[in-house]
Amino acid sequence: MLTLDKLQQIKKEHRPVLEARLREAGNVDIHEDGSIVLNGDYYKKQVRIALKNCGIINPGSIEDYISVDGYSAFANLLFNKSRADIIEDMTASNLRGRGGAGFPTGRKWAEAFKYDDDQKYMICNADEGDPGAFMDRSILENDPHCVLEGMAIGGYAVGATQGFIYVRAEYPIAVKRLKIAIEQAKELGILGKNILGTGFDFDIELRLGSGAFVCGEGTALIESIEGKRGMPRTKIHRTAHKGLWQKPTIINNVETYANVPVIFQRGVDWFRSIGTEKSPGTKVFALVGKVEKAGLVEVPMGMPLREIVYDIGGGVQNGKAFKAVQTGGPSGGCIPAELIDTPVDFESLAKIGSIMGSGGMVVMDENTCMVDIARFFLDFTVEESCGKCVPCREGTKRMLELLDKVVEGNGEEGDIERMVSLADTITSASLCGLGQTASNPVTTTIHYFRNEYEAHIKDHKCPAGSCAALLEYFITDKCIGCGKCAKACPVSCISGKLKERHVIDQEQCIKCGACMEACPPKVSAVIKR
Amino acid sequence: MVKLIINGKEIEAKEGTFILEAARENGIDIPTLCYDKELTNFGGCRLCVVEVEGSNKLITSCSSLVKEGMVVHTETPKVVKIRKDILDLLYSNHPKDCLTCEKSGECGLQDLCYRYGIKDGSYKGEVKKYAIDSINPVMERDQSKCILCGKCVRVCAEIQVTNTIDFTDRGFNSKVTTEFDNPIDRHNCRMCGQCITACPTGALINKQLKGIRPWEVKKVRTTCPFCGTGCNFDLNVKNGKVVGVTPNPDSPVNGKSLCVKGRYHSDFINSEDRLIKPLIKKNGEFVEASWEEALTLVADKLKHTRDTYGGDAITGLSSARCVNEDNFVFQKMMRVAFGTNNVDHCART
Ligand SMILES: Cc1cc2nc3c(=O)[nH]c(=O)nc-3n(C[C@H](O)[C@H](O)[C@H](O)COP(=O)(O)O)c2cc1C
Ligand code: SF4
Ligand code: SF4
Numbered sequence: 001m002l003t004l005d006k007l008q009q010i011k012k013e014h015r016p017v018l019e020a021r022l023r024e025a026g027n028v029d030i031h032e033d034g035s036i037v038l039n040g041d042y043y044k045k046q047v048r049i050a051l052k053n054c055g056i057i058n059p060g061s062i063e064d065y066i067s068v069d070g071y072s073a074f075a076n077l078l079f080n081k082s083r084a085d086i087i088e089d090m091t092a093s094n095l096r097g098r099g100g101a102g103f104p105t106g107r108k109w110a111e112a113f114k115y116d117d118d119q120k121y122m123i124c125n126a127d128e129g130d131p132g133a134f135m136d137r138s139i140l141e142n143d144p145h146c147v148l149e150g151m152a153i154g155g156y157a158v159g160a161t162q163g164f165i166y167v168r169a170e171y172p173i174a175v176k177r178l179k180i181a182i183e184q185a186k187e188l189g190i191l192g193k194n195i196l197g198t199g200f201d202f203d204i205e206l207r208l209g210s211g212a213f214v215c216g217e218g219t220a221l222i223e224s225i226e227g228k229r230g231m232p233r234t235k236i237h238r239t240a241h242k243g244l245w246q247k248p249t250i251i252n253n254v255e256t257y258a259n260v261p262v263i264f265q266r267g268v269d270w271f272r273s274i275g276t277e278k279s280p281g282t283k284v285f286a287l288v289g290k291v292e293k294a295g296l297v298e299v300p301m302g303m304p305l306r307e308i309v310y311d312i313g314g315g316v317q318n319g320k321a322f323k324a325v326q327t328g329g330p331s332g333g334c335i336p337a338e339l340i341d342t343p344v345d346f347e348s349l350a351k352i353g354s355i356m357g358s359g360g361m362v363v364m365d366e367n368t369c370m371v372d373i374a375r376f377f378l379d380f381t382v383e384e385s386c387g388k389c390v391p392c393r394e395g396t397k398r399m400l401e402l403l404d405k406v407v408e409g410n411g412e413e414g415d416i417e418r419m420v421s422l423a424d425t426i427t428s429a430s431l432c433g434l435g436q437t438a439s440n441p442v443t444t445t446i447h448y449f450r451n452e453y454e455a456h457i458k459d460h461k462c463p464a465g466s467c468a469a470l471l472e473y474f475i476t477d478k479c480i481g482c483g484k485c486a487k488a489c490p491v492s493c494i495s496g497k498l499k500e501r502h503v504i505d506q507e508q509c510i511k512c513g514a515c516m517e518a519c520p521p522k523v524s525a526v527i528k529r
Numbered sequence: 530m531v532k533l534i535i536n537g538k539e540i541e542a543k544e545g546t547f548i549l550e551a552a553r554e555n556g557i558d559i560p561t562l563c564y565d566k567e568l569t570n571f572g573g574c575r576l577c578v579v580e581v582e583g584s585n586k587l588i589t590s591c592s593s594l595v596k597e598g599m600v601v602h603t604e605t606p607k608v609v610k611i612r613k614d615i616l617d618l619l620y621s622n623h624p625k626d627c628l629t630c631e632k633s634g635e636c637g638l639q640d641l642c643y644r645y646g647i648k649d650g651s652y653k654g655e656v657k658k659y660a661i662d663s664i665n666p667v668m669e670r671d672q673s674k675c676i677l678c679g680k681c682v683r684v685c686a687e688i689q690v691t692n693t694i695d696f697t698d699r700g701f702n703s704k705v706t707t708e709f710d711n712p713i714d715r716h717n718c719r720m721c722g723q724c725i726t727a728c729p730t731g732a733l734i735n736k737q738l739k740g741i742r743p744w745e746v747k748k749v750r751t752t753c754p755f756c757g758t759g760c761n762f763d764l765n766v767k768n769g770k771v772v773g774v775t776p777n778p779d780s781p782v783n784g785k786s787l788c789v790k791g792r793y794h795s796d797f798i799n800s801e802d803r804l805i806k807p808l809i810k811k812n813g814e815f816v817e818a819s820w821e822e823a824l825t826l827v828a829d830k831l832k833h834t835r836d837t838y839g840g841d842a843i844t845g846l847s848s849a850r851c852v853n854e855d856n857f858v859f860q861k862m863m864r865v866a867f868g869t870n871n872v873d874h875c876a877r878t
Contacts, residue, residue, distance in 0.1 A: 212699070229696055234572035234592035387677065387696065387703025389573045394618035394652075397701040401654040425614040428587050428607075429575040 002189030002196055004075055007066060014063040028056055036068065045312050047274060048298045049282045050098070050135075050258040054142035059177050062184040065145040071190055073264035074149050078156060078198045086157040086264075087113050093268045094280050095260070099125055099216075099253030100331070100357045101433070102279070102346040105260075111240035112158040112248040120160035120248040122151050124257055125221060126167035126174070129213035130329030131380055133360045135284040136254035138296055140167065140174035143258070144181035148204060150257030152191065153264065154250055155202045163204040164244070166221050170211055178206055213330075213384035217432045218243075218251045220386065231388045232432035253358070255284055275301035279345035289326075289362035290317045301345040305335065308344065309363055320365040323464075324448070328357025330377045330384075331437030333444030334370060353444045355437065369466035370449040371456055375403040377441040385434060392435030395426040399442060408469045411457035416446060465528050468511045472529060475502050475515075479525040488518035533599040548590035548601055549577050559603050560612065560644065562637050562729050563678035564591040567784070568687055571679050576612055576641065579603045587611065613645050621650025622657055624673050630731045634743040637729030638676060659704070665714040667736055667793050668725055672704050675732035681705060681724035688786060693718045720789040726776050727785075737773040737793060738765065750777055753791040757852040758782060760791055771798045831867070840868030849876035 022028050022036065029039045036056050037043065048054075057064035065071070077086055091106030112120055124147055128136040139147065151163045167175055182204050185191040193201045207225050209215045215224045219233035222244050243249025259281060263271045272280045279301040285308065288294045292314030299308060305325060309315065316322045324334045327344075333354030335342060342348050349356050364373065378400045387393045402419050405411055423439035430436045446453060455461045462470040475485070475494075479501040486494040486502060493509050496502030504515065516526040530541045535552050542551035549559050550566065562574040570592045578587040582600040587608065590601070602608070620642055627633050642648075659672035679696070682705055686692045693713065694705050707717050725733045748763035761780035765773045774795050776785040797803055807823035808815035818826075834842050845863040847856050856874065863872040 214699075231696070234570045234589065236570060236592050236594065382700055385700035387698070387700045388571075388679075389575050390615050390618055390676075391575055393677070393700055393703065394622055395614075398618065398621070398652040398654060401652070422614070425611050429578055429611050429615065431572050431575065431589075 001194075004079070004196065007071060007075055010063055010066045011069070011072075015067040018057070018064055018067045022056065034069075042293060042295065042297075042312065045303075045307065046298050047282050047300050049262050049274070050139060050146075050255045050284050051143075051296065051298045052262065053146060054138055057143065059142050059144055060180055062145060062181070062188060062190075065143070069265055070145050070261070071149055073261040074152050074156075074190070075196055077153060077264060078196055078200060083113060083157050083159065086153070089264070089268050090157065090260075093263050093271050094278075095256065095263060095271070096279060096281075096346060097253055098255035098259070098283065098358070100328070100355065102356060105252060105256055108240055108250060108252075109154060109158050111238060112160070112250050115241045115248045117248050119162070119245075120158055121244045121250070122155045122158070122160045122163040123221065123225070123244065123249060123251040124151055124163065124165040124167075124254060125216060125218070125251050126165055126171075126254045127209050127213075127216035127221060128168060128171075128254070128358065129211075129216045129384070130331075130358050130360050132288050132362060133286050133329060133358050135286055135296060135359050137171055137174055138284075139254050139258050140171065141177055144174075144177045145185065146261055147178075147254055147257045148181055148185055148191065150252075150260035151204060152195075152202050153260050154252065154257070156200055158248070158250055160248075160250065161201045161203065163202065164207050164225055165204060166207045166209055166215070166225060168211055169208040175206065175208065182206070212386070213380075214386040214432070214434055217434060220432070221251065222249065231386045232434075234431070255359075276343070276345050278347055283344070283356065283359055285344075285359045285361040287313050287361045287363070290320065290365040290368070291315070291363040292317055299344070302343040302348075304341045304343050306340045308361070309340065313363065316363060316365050318365075320367065322363070323366050323368055324364045324370065324373075326354075326362040326364065326373065326377075326441070327360065328355035328437075328440070329360035330380045331355060331433065331440055332357045332360065333440045334364075334373065334448060335444075336448040353447060354440065367464050367466055369407070369462050369464040370445040370452045371403065371462075372407050372464075372466055374441045374445045375400065375407055378403055378438070381434065381438040385438075386432075389429075389431040389435060391426045391429040392431070392438060395422055395430075396435070396438050398422060399426070399439065403442070406453065406456045407462075407467045409456065409460045409467070411453075413457070415457060416450070416453050420446060471511065472506055473504055473509060473511065473513065473515055474527050474529050475504060476525050476527055477501060478523055480523055482520065482523070484518045484520065485515035485526060488514040490514060531595045531597050531599075533595050533597070533601065535601045536603055542595045544595070546595050548579065548588075548593050548595055548599075551595050552590065552601075552603060557603060559590050560641050561591055562641070562676060563680060565680055565683070565727065568680065568683040568727075571683065574615070574676070574678055576615055578608055578611055580605050580608055609645065612641075613647060616642050616645055616647045617651050619650075619676050620647055621652035621654070623650065623676070624656070624658075624671075625650070630674070631734045631739055632674075632731030636731060655701070657701075657704075662712045663736075664712045665718070665720065667720055667789070668713065668722060669734045669736055669739070670713055671732055671734070672706070673732075674730045675705055675728075676730055677703055677705065678729060679705070680727035680729070681733060684723045684727040689719065689721050689723050691719055691721075694724070720793075721787065722789070722792045723786060726787075735773060735775075735792075737796065738775075741765070741767055741772055746772065748775065748777075753787075754850070755788075755790045755794065756850050757856075759852070760787060762787060762791060764795060771795050835867055841871060843867050843869055844871035844873070845869075847872070847874050849874065 028036050030036050087110050090109055095105045096102040126136055212230050214220045215230040217232050218239055220230040224230040239249050275281045282298050282300050284298045287297050297312050322337050324336050326334045335354055346356050382396045382400050385392045423443050426439050427436055452463050455463050465471055481499040491510055493505040494502050519526040531544050532541055535557055540555045552559050559577050561577040563571045572589055572592045577590045579590045580602045662670040682695055685694055694707055696703055697706055725735050746765040746767045749766055750763050753760040760783035762774050763777045764771045774792050776787050778785050807818050809818045847859045860872045
């Protein structure tokens with residue numbers, strides 16, 4: 001049987017092996033306090049808690065994990081802390097759910113802890129369905145044990161003996177590594193019966209999701225684990241009281257669980273010293289879009305957007321102007337350039353109409369059309385609505401049709417007001433978070449970029465020059481009459497004599513842009529307008 | 530008991546009651562298209578939203594429990610705006626053929642559109658269009674009229690326990706259908722017709738009642754003659770003729786449930802093949818006779834057989850269609866009047 005001594009011995013024996021390997025690789029700094037961090041400019045401003053082992057340990061080695069103090073928090077809590085005290089610490093840490101809503105984890109755990117039942121469950125939500133989000137994936141693939149440890153601590157605290165990780169099947173590497181990690185933990189005796197001789201049993205199984213975004217919603221996820229169609233339930237009872245198979249159930253996000261062991265290793269005060277008062281700790285973001293250095297960044301809550309985009313991300317690609325940043329994925333909002341000094345935490349983002357969400361952060365430059373961006377996200381929600389409730393199923397579809405109309409240049413007076421009113425209905429009447437937040441991309445872009453909507457509708461122009469239906473390709477008098485554009489045009493709608501200015505027949509033009517590409521760069525006579 | 534106020538009216542409700550039920554019990558009608566107290570909660574139509582003081586969110590009264598001191602408003606401007614929008618969205622995706630729809634007059638969607646003044650679906654976009662499924666003898670399914678309330682799915686799974694239908698696809702393309710999208714027919718369905726009763730729209734129609742407007746019929750409650758269970762239902766009578774059956778929710782034995790026979794086989798009443806007078810075979814031909822003559826003949830023959838060959842030369846077979854009392858009397862007759870234990874029942878095996 002595994003004992004505390006044995007755990008410490010593994011660490012003692014294996015730590016030098018790990019350090020030697022890392023020194024050889026040379027991509028980390030090993031500090032005196034034992035912490036190991038990735039070196040390089042990209043990481044300088046980052047504070048890594050959830051990602052602290054990513055890129056450092058070998059995810060396939062439980063010894064590596066133990067060498068960086070893995071499972072020490074769990075083992076310590078089993079022997080030295082009562083369940084009630086663990087819940088109290090969790091509440092005091094004010095760790096808020098990283099899956100999107102930011103609900104305090106301690107309060108959630110307390111509900112299940114207090115509710116008496118013969119069986120309770122811990123679920124890890126690893127469905128990560130937001131387009132462009134890969135924070136959870138990174139944790140699962142690079143540090144699977146920290147998620148298992150977080151779940152085991154939660155299980156012990158609330159009195160659950162069975163855990164499930166609901167992971168999307170589109171993450172085959174994550175699935176494989178989780179399987180290996182669970183096997184290793186069981187073999188060693190970290191999971192299973194009578195863990196460390198304390199009498200506590202805890203097991204974890206995987207459940208694979210098949211790629212429905214809505215299955216990330218807690219109750220739809222539960223339905224899916226129960227073998228039913230993934231549709232959200234009515235919220236008569238709390239999941240913490242009646243969840244999976246009507247038993248008390250805790251659902252937390254991958255990143256939330258990844259924070260748990262560290263909080264217990266380093267203490268509540270340490271954790272609260274990072275981030276803000278109401279949003280302590282860090283958050284991982286998938287910084288993508290038109291940014292120089294895209295990637296995963298983990299920063300203290302409250303860091304201004306500007307620092308993330310410029311200091312870490314290196315600013316906008318190709319020296320273009322920064323226009324907006326979209327946070328929170330399809331449920332989030334677009335934040336305009338003038339609000340770039342907004343601190344990134346749950347409250348501040350909510351105040352300006354966006355959300356933290358799971359951590360998507362899409363940077364947009366001057367050539368991004370905000371109406372089209374709203375349309376892009378709506379297109380996603382329309383596809384992913386489960387179809388259960390009317391406002392979301394029918395409403396998002398109509399919203400998309402209205403947006404289609406606008407980007408195609410057929411918008412009418414009153415369409416903006418119509419969208420605002422429809423958004424209100426969808427938001428206030430939908431059953432689950434998907435519908436309740438689906439309109440955010442539309443309402444925030446109307447709020448901050450109303451003039452762009454108006455330009456599309458009234459002037460039939462797309463100010464960003466991105467909506468194909470609203471722009472024309474035009475040959476200016478810089479044309480030298482080389483004829484390259486005419487040859488490139490797939491519908492042969494460019495005419496002109498050699499060495500004379502060419503003209504595009506706008507009626508025939510399909511707006512493919514081939515002429516613009518064909519025009520010699522030195523000449524650049526073809527413009528979009 | 531819990532005390533609460535709905536629309537200014539102080540009411541009492543049992544703990545664990547949904548607001549919608551508590552309101553109904555007190556004569557306050559909150560609209561809904563997907564709620565049915567016999568089925569599990571669904572919360573899909575969102576029409577039952579209400580405002581509760583102290584919360585800035587709308588809540589669905591079909592799935593929120595009453596709480597002590599709660600102050601509920603069921604028809605505020607905000608609530609009415611949302612309901613109108615929802616009905617508009619539903620009707621925008623609906624074939625607008627109410628004038629010829631079989632369900633007209635007893636359609637939940639029509640009633641609510643009338644109540645909230647929805648004349649036309651204002652969203653002009655894609656409208657779903659599915660082929661009508663009508664290959665089976667008793668029901669017609671037009672998914673273009675389906676509002677996806679899920680009542681049929683739930684009644685099939687939870688009351689009939691057959692699971693013939695379920696939701697498929699997602700979002701705007703969701704539909705309720707059978708496995709592999711096959712037509713509904715005998716091979717996948719028990720034809721009990723519970724879903725027809727559950728359906729608030731013209732998506733599921735009893736073929737027998739096609740061509741008969743709901744307001745043309747007089748409903749006459751009766752007990753089903755097909756078996757001894759004692760289900761009640763309403764015979765639908767038009768111009769003095771029984772044209773079909775609809776369930777009556779007040780039926781003590783069966784509620785709204787009926788089986789395929791009870792629901793559809795009232796057609797025997799007016800069948801030309803129905804025997805209404807006894808026939809006696811004379812010289813190889815059936816000849817009409819009086820009841821007196823026929824019963825006398827049967828009694829004489831039975832008596833003769835018993836007296837000549839003994840009671841055991843006779844056997845009696847009774848039927849599941851008879852009530853217990855009739856079956857009791859029958860076996861008594863066999864044993865006492867005929868002196869034999871040869872008595873059995875068609876449903877014994
Ligand atoms: C449509 C929808 C999709 C969601 N997808 C995810 C997801 O992929 N991963 C996740 O952790 N939470 C997701 N959530 C949030 C969960 O419902 C839930 O709040 C979260 O898993 C709770 O964990 P936390 O408190 O640790 O954040 C989603 C919510 C909605 C409404
Ligand atoms: S809001 Fe959308 S995803 Fe959520 S239950 Fe309703 S239809 Fe399904
Ligand atoms: S067929 Fe009728 S009962 Fe079934 S989901 Fe559609 S509208 Fe509801």
